[in-house]
Amino acid sequence: MASNFLLRRIAVAIFTIAMIVVINFVMFRAMPGSPERILGRNPHVTPELLAATRERWGLDKPIFPDQFVRYIASTAQGDLGYSYVTRGATVVEVLSAHFWPTIILFGIAEVLAVVIGLALGAYSGWKRGGPIDYIGNGLSLLLYSTPYFLLGMAILLLFATGLGWFPTYGMLTIGQVYASPIDRFVDFLSHLALPLATVTLGLVGQYAIVMRSSVVETMSEDYVTTAKSMGLRDTRVLRAHALPNAMLPTVTLVAINLGYVVAGAITVEIVFNWPGLGTLTVDALTARDYPVLQGIFLLLSVSVVGFNLGADLLYGALDPRVRT
């Protein structure tokens, strides 16, 4: 039975990625500015040259199946085409240059937010109706209603411009010569602090809200009542009986939310000029660099699908009930 569940999740993931690729292909065709259309505007272009160009880019073949198959084949080989803006650079090169800053920023923020959010949610769910619950819940709701970039602008104004504790933009001070790698790392950390705080704060609210309601729900389960009636201490009931079960929905939430986190990622990076995929997205959008935009979409979607699959499998391992 377990393998059946596993296979189904993997099939869904593969289907989703296939759909993403198809959507990318369709968008490529729908977007304005094929070489043919641009060349056609020039009255001096001979029909022979036009035909040669069409052949060079494979546009003389029918869209389906020839162009489609070719697109799938090159995507599968990791060939995503060329960036319009950075001449000669492939999309893959452009993406990999911006990949790590985003991974570092969001990886750390995600971990911090999960730890803080779950702790806060568990505590306020446990002490339901108490002052911490009241304040925490209101604060979580407010944070949840605030766009990440707005939070970022406020934090930037307060701690960088106002108090001058942190640098205002970038990942490293431009033109700085470092005496040692440690200095360089410290400079990096001081640049990382504010965007990291922004993303963490942005995420904490939603995790706390879900964890809280999950704990509240679990507390009314029979096995918790049983544990209490056995005379176990409150903290033991919470740690050993309520929390492990309350964690389950949160695992799914963290994975599902990744898709939305990406939107926040993009905007926080622009506010702090963090040189990651988000800043790249906006630069590519401004320059209408469609191949790069679609590369970003493909990369982010596939990562999100991958993480979701991981969460499903983890969920299956944690909760035997879903393995049917």
Place this chain on the structure above:
Amino acid sequence: MSAGGVAVPLPGTQARSRVGRWLEFMRRLVSRPDGLVGVVILLIFSVLALAPTFFIGPLETAITATGPRLSPPIPGYPLGTDELGRSMLNLTVHATRISMVIGLLATVVTVFVGVFIGIVSGFVGGRTDAVLMRIADFFLVIPTFVLAIILTSIIRDAVGGGTTEVFGIRLSLLTIVIVIGITSWSSTARIIRSQTLSLKERAFVDRSRVVGAGGGYIMRVHVLPNVVNLIVANAVLVFAGAVLTETTLSFVGLGDPFQPSWGQLLDAARQVGAPGLGAWWYFVPPGLCIVLVVFAFTLVGGALDDMLNPKRRGRR
């Protein structure tokens, strides 16, 4: 059983008119603290959105701007000015209209698509259901925001800009409405579908089928009225999401400077470098409006969910 919202009026409520029942419902909503706070905030913003010119005069432009440039709040300019000398109060109030109208239109599109697909998927079932729900799951999983960015710019390049207006909103901004609709219907569809599945098994649907009613008729007359509660509660949350998405899309440069929304103002503030210049008055007013409106919608949405969703009734 009766908690499912089946249209069997309780004794005593039968005589009351539709308006009366609606008023009674609103009274229950505002008797809760969260409902009251949410409704009051939304009322204020709705009034501002309906007649911004009445309150604050026409939208200032680079030509009609009279204030000093990028000035903090001073007499005559209670919220300061932007880099062109326009009053931030004037801009923020006019942006209310754009943000709220786009949010409303996007909600209508999203809910319409979601309800249609949800009811058809749940009622027809079988292969149609499987295909539609796979598509819905697809939109739930992928980072729709990136898709929305690409779709908006592609559609806009294809359709072209221009100054054609629909509902007082330029065509370029309407693409945002369409794109939000395309990318965010799936959670509505999921919710409506599961309710439809349970409604389909009820006796009154069987009865209708036995006397010869067609699928379309049953969906319209028996299913739709019974999911209205869910639609309303869901639409409120969709509205909050739509306002946020519009804000974010505008913030990454897909807004229209000639019809500024809150997100567009924030984008302008970022481009001018307002946080770095310490110009808090440039982004705090529109930012506060966004937070308040989304917060209010979330409060009302939660309150409605508590009141209408039989599973959550009586629980906090």
